[in-house]
Amino acid sequence: xxxxxxxxxxxxxxxxxxxxxxxxxxxxxxxxxxxxxxxxxxxxxxxxxxxxxxxxxxxxxxxxxxxxxxxxxxxxxxxxxxxxxxxxxxxxxxxxxxxxxxxxxxxxxxxxxxxxxxxxxxxxxxxxxxxxxxxxxxxxxxxxxxxxxxxxxxxxxxxxxxxxxxxxxxxxxxxxxxxxxxxxxxxxxxxxxxxxxxxxxxxxxxxxxxxxxxxx
Numbered sequence: 001x002x003x004x005x006x007x008x009x010x011x012x013x014x015x016x017x018x019x020x021x022x023x024x025x026x027x028x029x030x031x032x033x034x035x036x037x038x039x040x041x042x043x044x045x046x047x048x049x050x051x052x053x054x055x056x057x058x059x060x061x062x063x064x065x066x067x068x069x070x071x072x073x074x075x076x077x078x079x080x081x082x083x084x085x086x087x088x089x090x091x092x093x094x095x096x097x098x099x100x101x102x103x104x105x106x107x108x109x110x111x112x113x114x115x116x117x118x119x120x121x122x123x124x125x126x127x128x129x130x131x132x133x134x135x136x137x138x139x140x141x142x143x144x145x146x147x148x149x150x151x152x153x154x155x156x157x158x159x160x161x162x163x164x165x166x167x168x169x170x171x172x173x174x175x176x177x178x179x180x181x182x183x184x185x186x187x188x189x190x191x192x193x194x195x196x197x198x199x200x201x202x203x204x205x206x207x208x209x210x211x212x213x214x215x216x
Contacts, residue, residue: 005014007128011076014125021118023091028110031185034159035135040183041169074131123202155196159199
């Protein structure tokens with residue numbers, strides 16, 4: 001298999017794996033990922049359809065990447081935009097038929113599995129270097145182009161900003177502290193602090209060696 005074909009397959013497989021992991025996160029129901037926390041806050045504040053809002057926010061982030069470093073925009077970016085939601089919905093629907101009324105232990109296991117799986121998928125399509133999601137591109141620009149810090153630390157920073165901003169917007173829009181865990185639960189906090197380092201771990205141990213074999 002030549003390197004170009006392998007990169008395309010890594011991008012496609014990575015996005016599919018990420019989409020599946022989001023469905024697992026939803027079964028866990030212990031908080032959404034940091035970017036979705038931000039979207040939940042914006043959705044509470046801005047009186048437009050969520051789907052339209054999601055497109056607007058992603059278009060703004062896409063514009064940022066096109067201006068600052070368009071290298072991050074590629075086939076994986078658009079696979080992410082157009083396939084991720086459908087695959088996530090399908091995964092969640094199927095899991096609901098298998099995992100009915102999960103206990104806290106099962107939800108905790110789903111949370112751990114979801115974090116590991118989404119990090120593995122992210123490492124695959126990031127290393128393939130055929131574009132990343134519009135949100136992932138922000139930390140990559142900070143790390144590779146602006147040299148702010150290593151990727152894992154930039155990712156932790158962007159995730160924390162999303163969580164804090166999402167909660168603040170949610171409360172400003174009339175949400176109560178009692179409802180905050182529905183958008184920023186224990187899973188959100190764990191993801192915010194550990195997703196960057198775990199992605200880098202899979203980059204170093206799996207994705208980069210996998211791609212390097214094609215160059216030999």
